[in-house]
Structures are given as structure tokens and as C-alpha cells.
Amino acid sequence: MHRIWAIIENTFKESLRQRILVLLIVFSILLIIVSLFLEPFALGESPKILRDLGLAVASLFAVLVVIIIGSTLIHKDIEKRTIYTVIAKPVKRTEIIVGKFLGLFLLIVILECAMAVIHQCVILIYEGAFDFPLLIATPFSLIEIMILLGILLLFSSFSSPTLSAMMGIIFFIIGHASPDLKLFADQTQVAFLKYLAYGFYYILPNLENFNLRLELVHKLPFHADQLLFSICYGFIYTIFLLYLSIIVFERREFK
Amino acid sequence: MSVKNQRMMTSVSKWFELHSLQNLFFHYNFLKMETSITLKNITRSFKTHFWEKEKEVLRGISLEVYKGEVFGFLGPNGAGKTTTIKIITGLIRPDSGTVSIFGNPADSLEAKKRIGFLPESPFFYEHLTGFEFLKIHALLSNYKDCKKAVIESLHRLGLKEATNLPLRKYSRGMLQRIGICQALIGNPDLLILDEPLTGLDPIGRKEIKDLILEEKAKGKTIFFSSHILPDAEAVCDRIGIIIDGEIMQVGNLAILLKKDVKTDEISLEDWFFKQVKGSPVEIRDKL
Numbered sequence: 001m002h003r004i005w006a007i008i009e010n011t012f013k014e015s016l017r018q019r020i021l022v023l024l025i026v027f028s029i030l031l032i033i034v035s036l037f038l039e040p041f042a043l044g045e046s047p048k049i050l051r052d053l054g055l056a057v058a059s060l061f062a063v064l065v066v067i068i069i070g071s072t073l074i075h076k077d078i079e080k081r082t083i084y085t086v087i088a089k090p091v092k093r094t095e096i097i098v099g100k101f102l103g104l105f106l107l108i109v110i111l112e113c114a115m116a117v118i119h120q121c122v123i124l125i126y127e128g129a130f131d132f133p134l135l136i137a138t139p140f141s142l143i144e145i146m147i148l149l150g151i152l153l154l155f156s157s158f159s160s161p162t163l164s165a166m167m168g169i170i171f172f173i174i175g176h177a178s179p180d181l182k183l184f185a186d187q188t189q190v191a192f193l194k195y196l197a198y199g200f201y202y203i204l205p206n207l208e209n210f211n212l213r214l215e216l217v218h219k220l221p222f223h224a225d226q227l228l229f230s231i232c233y234g235f236i237y238t239i240f241l242l243y244l245s246i247i248v249f250e251r252r253e254f255k
Numbered sequence: 256m257s258v259k260n261q262r263m264m265t266s267v268s269k270w271f272e273l274h275s276l277q278n279l280f281f282h283y284n285f286l287k288m289e290t291s292i293t294l295k296n297i298t299r300s301f302k303t304h305f306w307e308k309e310k311e312v313l314r315g316i317s318l319e320v321y322k323g324e325v326f327g328f329l330g331p332n333g334a335g336k337t338t339t340i341k342i343i344t345g346l347i348r349p350d351s352g353t354v355s356i357f358g359n360p361a362d363s364l365e366a367k368k369r370i371g372f373l374p375e376s377p378f379f380y381e382h383l384t385g386f387e388f389l390k391i392h393a394l395l396s397n398y399k400d401c402k403k404a405v406i407e408s409l410h411r412l413g414l415k416e417a418t419n420l421p422l423r424k425y426s427r428g429m430l431q432r433i434g435i436c437q438a439l440i441g442n443p444d445l446l447i448l449d450e451p452l453t454g455l456d457p458i459g460r461k462e463i464k465d466l467i468l469e470e471k472a473k474g475k476t477i478f479f480s481s482h483i484l485p486d487a488e489a490v491c492d493r494i495g496i497i498i499d500g501e502i503m504q505v506g507n508l509a510i511l512l513k514k515d516v517k518t519d520e521i522s523l524e525d526w527f528f529k530q531v532k533g534s535p536v537e538i539r540d541k542l
Contacts, residue, residue, distance in 0.1 A: 006394035010380060017382040080378045085437055088344045088372035088447075089395035090364045254346040255301065 003091045007099020008106065015069045015107050024068075025111065028061040032119055036126055050126055051134060051217045054119035059141045059213075062112050063172060066104070066145050070152035071164035073100050078254060087254065094246050101153055101242060108145050112138055133219075137212050140227075143234035144210040148172060150241030151205075157249045174200065175207030205237050289357070291445045291476040292320040292343060297352035299338055312338045314500040315352070320478050320493075322444075325471050327491035327508075328480040335500040336480040337375055340449045343478070344372045356445065368397075371438035375449040375480075377430060381423035385414055385433055388422055389440060396441030408436040413462070428459045435463065439470075446470060448479040452486050464490050 015021065035053040038046065074097075077083035086096065116138045120130050151171050155164035174181070178201060185197035209230040215222055297316045300309040313335050320326045330336050341347045342354055345362035356366035379388055386405060393401030409418055412432040417425065425433065431454060438446055448467075452460045467477050467490050481487045487494060488508065495505040504511060 002394045003397070006391045009394075010383070010391050013387065014380060014382050081374060082378055082380050084344075084346060084374040085372060085377070085379070085392065085434070086395060087346055088367060088370060089392065089441070090367040090397065091395050092364070253348060254341065 003089075004095045004099045004102070007086075007091075007096055008103040011073070011100050011103025012107050015104050018069060020068055021065065024061055024064055028057050028115060029118055031057045032115070032122055036122055047127065048217050050123060051131065052213060054122065055134065055137050055141075055213050055216065058112060058115035058119060058138070059144075061115060062108050062141060062145050063148065065108055065111065066148050066152065067165050067168040067172075070104060070149050071156055071168060072161040073104060073153060074156040074249070075159070075161050075164065078252075081254075084254060093249050093252075097153065097157070097242060097246050097249050101149060105142075105146060105149060108149075109142060112142060112145075134216055136222075137216055140210040140212050140230065143231065143238075144175075144207050146238040147175075147205045147207065147234060147241065150238045150245070154241055154245040154248065157245050157252060171204060172207065175205045176211070178204070178206040178208050206233070209233055288321040288323070290319045291322050291357060292318070292478060293353075293355045294318040294339070294343070295353045297339070297342060297349045297354065299342065299347070299349050301338075312500050313342075313349070316497065316500070316502050317352075318495055318502060318505065320476060322476050323471065323474050324492040325467060325477045325490050326479070327487035327494040328478060328497065329482065329484065329487055329494055330480075330497040331482060334497045336497060337449055339497065340375075340447055340478075340480060344370065344447060368441070369444045371441060371443035371446045373431075373434045373438045373446075373448045373451055376453070377434040379422050379430065379433065379437075381421065384419045384421055385409060385425070385436075386418045388433065389436055392437040393440050398441065404440060408440055409433075411439075412436050412466075427454045428456060431455055431459065431463070435466065443475070445476045445478065448477065450481060451479055452481060452483055460486060 032054050035050050038049055038053075074083075077086075083096075087093075116135055119134070120132075123129075123131050123134075148168055148171065152164050152168045155167045159167075181197050181201045185194050185201055188194050188197065209226075212222070214220065295317050297313050298311065299313040300311045302309050316335070316339065318339075328336055328339065338347070342349050343356070343361055345367065348362070354361040357369055359366040380391075383391070386409070389405040389408060390401050393404050398404050406418075409415055412435060414429060414432055414436065417429060417433075422430065422433070431451065435448070435451065438448065446467075451463050451467075455463065464486060467479070470477055471490075477490075479487075491508050493505065493507050494511065496503040
């Protein structure tokens with residue numbers, strides 16, 4: 001267990017000490033705070049904008065962190081040859097992948113929780129009370145991050161950071177366009193496009209499952225079974241991606 | 256008996272003495288010894304680019320390194336030293352042949368538990384301090400009391416003052432030393448050092464050579480590659496010469512150096528060029 005912990009600790013510290021992270025944190029906090037001053041432009045919708053913008057910024061911040069840092073996670077170690085001494089120690093490659101995953105995920109969990117706290121403070125300043133139901137968005141956003149991190153780790157274990165980052169962005173965009181993809185597949189008359197769209201819909205992750213902004217901002221009811229399905233879907237998809245990453249990394253050589 | 260015949264008799268007796276008795280003695284001793292590393296018919300080819308033909312980097316090399324010896328793996332740049340070391344440490348796999356470390360496959364955890372490895376021109380996690388870096392490697396080596404082991408290791412290699420300094424601020428020599436610290440940290444039975452003396456000043460080289468001899472005195476096996484022949488000469492019990500992916504010579508250093516001239520001992524550098532037959536320029540051209 002302490003071997004995995006060593007990798008987690010190293011990945012956490014390595015990610016935490018990247019300068020880009022500080023920039024992203026400052027920018028995101030500023031954006032959340034700026035939403036306090038949008039009232040003149042909000043046409044009476046300030047409370048909703050305050051909530052929507054805060055959730056969107058926290059989610060986008062986490063996505064940017066995971067794409068920027070996650071895309072270089074394995075590749076940088078191989079490129080800089082820092083992985084040589086780790087591979088030569090009595091450590092399984094599975095432990096390296098799991099440790100890298102958990103190390104960056106732990107950092108994002110802390111940062112997203114901090115963002116949620118700041119968002120709650122901004123709401124408290126504006127409305128004089130917290131809006132605790134909004135906090136439900138954080139764990140679901142984190143499940144989305146788990147899937148994206150799994151995708152980046154998989155590509156990072158055999159390709160360049162640029163390709164990994166591009167794949168991360170493509171999966172993020174298609175993942176959020178999943179309902180539209182299904183609609184297209186249902187309505188198109190061209191058989192080839194229909195099967196292609198269905199194929200993408202079922203194979204690529206449906207990240208809209210984890211987007212609760214609409215329900216939370218407009219205070220719409222949740223369906224418990226839908227939430228439970230999203231949680232299971234997120235975990236199973238992540239485990240599958242980690243499994244693929246481990247298979248690729250097991251076969252990897254360090255020339 | 257003529258002077259010519261007398262000279263010939265002396266040469267023959269010397270040859271007999273060196274080749275038969277001494278060699279027999281050494282081989283007998285090593286036969287009794289446990290092997291730390293066994294390489295059997297290792298081949299490995301690489302493609303630089305996917306459109307290029309594969310280049311055979313290792314051409315069926317076989318080698319045995321015995322427990323408790325300092326083995327120098329010598330050869331010019333591009334001869335296959337680092338590829339061999341990467342195969343021993345499980346970083347790459349051979350195309351054919353077998354590698355075993357104390358009887359275990361090279362990429363098994365059992366083998367890795369007994370190996371300490373210093374890569375060539377090591378790069379380490381720059382964001383970590385010396386202490387953090389070694390602590391992580393101690394945890395990876397299953398060390399429970401890692402703090403004590405780390406501090407002892409830093410003190411031993413003269414890095415006490417740099418304990419809390421980020422690795423990006425370390426000099427080349429300090430990085431080499433912290434690299435050796437991480438190799439030593441699990442108290443491994445076998446140290447594999449790829450060019451450990453490259454880039455070090457004379458004091459640094461002396462320190463590393465002393466450390467190699469200290470580890471040998473503790474019964475550890477040291478396998479190191481180098482192209483700095485006088486350094487290898489100073490610490491090795493046996494050497495292996497690899498040229499263009501083939502092992503040219505393996506043997507006891509003292510015997511190999513005397514073998515060819517039959518009279519006085521020559522330097523390893525002179526002997527090396529004699530073995531590979533040619534001037535440095537010719538050898539480079541051949542590669």
C-alpha cells in the first residue's frame with residue numbers, strides 16, 4: 001500500500017507545484033467573485049446567474065486542470081526519464097497507473113471543494129444565506145473529472161501530451177453533446193450515419209449524466225434512480241479506462 | 256640451450272602460469288559462487304523511425320556476474336551497454352534470450368527487490384527536495400523506517416546540507432550522488448550503475464569509487480558500465496567488453512591485462528584498443 005501512496009504523494013506534489021495551477025486558481029476565484037457585480041446586467045436573474053456561473057467556473061476549472069496536467073502525467077516521466085528509477089524499484093506498473101490517477105484526482109478533489117466553499121461564501125455575501133443543495137454538483141463534477149482523467153491517462157501512456165490533450169478536449173465536447181448525438185441518430189434517415197452516431201453515443205462517455213446545473217439553478221426535482229445510474233456509470237467507465245491504461249502501460253518499453 | 260630457446264621457454268612457462276593456473280583458480284572460485292546476473296543469448300533490435308530497417312543492437316550476448324564482485328561493463332558509445340542495462344532492470348524486454356537476477360526473471364518483483372539502479376545521466380523530479388525524493392524511493396522499496404534510512408543515506412553521500420533543497424537547484428555532481436543514494440536506499444544486493452562516474456570532478460569520482468569498494472566489502476555485487484577505462488581499472492574485479500552488440504572479452508582484469516603481452520602489465524586503455532583492433536577513429540568508423 002505504501003508503494004501506491006508514494007506515487008500518489010509524488011504526483012500530488014508534482015501537480016501542485018506547477019505554476020499554471022496558480023494561474024488557473026486565481027482566474028477561477030476572480031470569475032466567481034466577479035459574478036457578485038453582474039446585477040446591473042442580470043435583468044433580475046442575478047441569483048440564477050450567480051449559481052450558474054459559479055458551478056460552471058468550478059467545473060471548467062477542474063476540466064482545464066485535468067487536461068493540462070493529466071495530458072503530461074505519464075509522458076513527461078518517460079520523456080524526462082524520471083520513471084526509470086521508479087520502474088526499477090519493486091513496484092507494479094498497475095500501482096504506478098493507480099497512484100498517478102489518485103494523486104492528480106486527490107488534488108482536483110481538494111481544489112473543487114475549495115471552489116465550492118468560495119462559491120458558497122459568495123452566495124452568503126449576496127443573499128445572506130448558504131445554498132447547500134448546490135454542493136451536490138461537486139461530487140458529480142468530480143465523477144466527470146474521473147472519466148476525463150482516465151481518458152488522458154490512457155492516451156498519455158502511449159502518445160504525446162498534445163495528442164492526449166486533444167483527445168481529452170474531443171471527448172469532453174462529444175461527451176457533453178451526447179444527447180444531441182442520440183437525437184441525431186434517432187432522426188437521421190441515412191443508415192450509415194445512424195449507426196455511426198449510435199456507435200459514438202454508446203461507446204463514448206455521456207458526460208451530460210453528471211451535469212446537474214439546470215436542475216440546481218432552476219431548483220428542479222432530481223430523480224434518485226438517474227443519479228444512482230450516473231454514479232455507477234461513472235465508476236464503471238473509469239475502472240474500464242484505468243484497466244485499458246494498465247494494459248497499455250504493462251506493454252510499454254522505456255527505450 | 257640457446258638464448259632464443261630460453262626466452263621461448265620463459266614465455267611458455269609464463270603463459271602456462273597465467274592461463275592455466277591463475278585462470279583455473281579464478282574460474283574455480285567463480286564456479287563455486289552464486290551468480291547475481293545471468294544473461295543468455297540476448298538479442299534486441301530497434302527501429303529509430305518506423306520507416307527504417309531494424310538495427311540489431313544486441314547480438315546474442317551471454318554473461319554471468321558473480322555475487323560479491325565488481326563487474327565493469329566496458330565499451331564505446333553506442334556499443335549496447337545501456338540497452339543491456341535496461342534489459343537487466345526490466346525497462347525493456349529482449350527479443351530473445353533470458354535474463355535472471357539471483358535466479359528470478361529480470362522484470363519480477365523478487366528481482367527488483369534486490370536491485371539498486373542508477374540510470375545514465377539521471378533526471379529526477381525537479382519539484383521535489385532531496386529528502387522528499389529519497390523518501391518516495393524508500394517507500395517504493397518497502398522501507399518502513401524510511402525517514403531514518405533517507406537521512407543516513409544523505410549523510411553518507413555528503414548531501415546533508417542539501418536535504419531540503421529542490422533537486423532543480425542541485426549541481427550535476429550532487430544529482431549523481433542523490434541518484435546513487437536512491438539506488439542504495441533499499442539496501443539492495445546488486446547495484447547496477449550506468450556510467451556512474453560521467454560528469455563528475457576528480458573528487459566526486461574518487462568518492463564514488465570508494466563507495467563502490469565499500470559496497471563490495473559488504474558483500475554486494477556491483478555491475479557498472481563505463482567508458483572511462485582508468486576508473487574501471489581502479490575498482491573492477493572482472494570486466495566485459497562489448498563492441499557493436501557483441502561481447503568481445505570477459506574475464507578477470509589482472510589476467511586479461513597480462514594475457515596479451517606475457518611480460519609486463521599494460522594499462523586497460525592500451526589493452527582495450529588492442530582488443531578492438533584499431534585506432535579510436537577506426538573503431539568509431541566501424542560502429
